[in-house]
Amino acid sequence: MxxxxxxxxxxxxxxxxxxxxxxxxxxxxxxPLAGLLAGPNKTALPEVILSVGEPLGGPWKLRSGGYYEVEITADGSGELGLAGADFFRAIWVDEVVIRGLEMRPMGLHSIEFDRAGTMEIGFVAIKPGRYSLEIPGATGASQRLEIEID
CATH class of the missing domain: 1.20.5 (Single alpha-helices involved in coiled-coils or other helix-helix interfaces)
Known part of the structure; x- marks a missing residue:
């Protein structure tokens, strides 16, 4: 008893x-609201502008486990894309939003714009290391966005 x-x-x-x-x-x-994907836990990255001959910006310094959102805008000056398979394998893509349509892919390898437009990508940085996003075929250093995940 x-x-x-x-x-x-x-x-x-x-x-x-x-x-x-x-x-x-x-x-x-x-x-703060609970959960990694809650609004206050998201960090907005500077917009990436895709334009022929213009720099991509950066560098980005990300924290492993942090949630990030980035808008990528093409001005229509050419058919441009971003490649970065190593970076896309080092993150978990939550969603890609194009014209209000939300997609939740298993992963990405690269993205491409055939005309002017904007997409938003929400992701969680996972694997620490140094990565880059670059315009395929471009040779200039400014056509490359350096990324570090701590």
Whole structure:
């Protein structure tokens, strides 16, 4: 009987402490939402502009486990794309949004724009290392976006 009473008392104390913590969290408006994909946990990266002869920007310094969103816009000055198989294998692609259509691919190898437009890619950086996204066939250093995942 003593063991049962001690167990019951422990359970009540734990339940009371849990309720107090829940009330404190509910009162704290600054508490981040739970979950990696929650809005406050996302980091917006600078927009990447694809234009013939123009630099891509960067570099990016990302944190492994961080959620990122980037808009990639082509100005229509040429048929341009970005290749970076190693980078795309080092991230988990959550979604690709084109004109309001959301896609959730298993992965990406490269992207290409045949005309002007914008796409948004949401992803989680996974594998630490140095990577790049580059315009296929371009030789200039500015046609390459350097990325580091810590």
């Amino acid at each position: 003593r063991i049962f009473s001690a167990f019951l008392l422990s359970a009540c104390l734990a339940l009371g402490a849990g309720m107090a913590l829940a009330e404190t969290a509910a009162e704290d408006d600054d508490a």
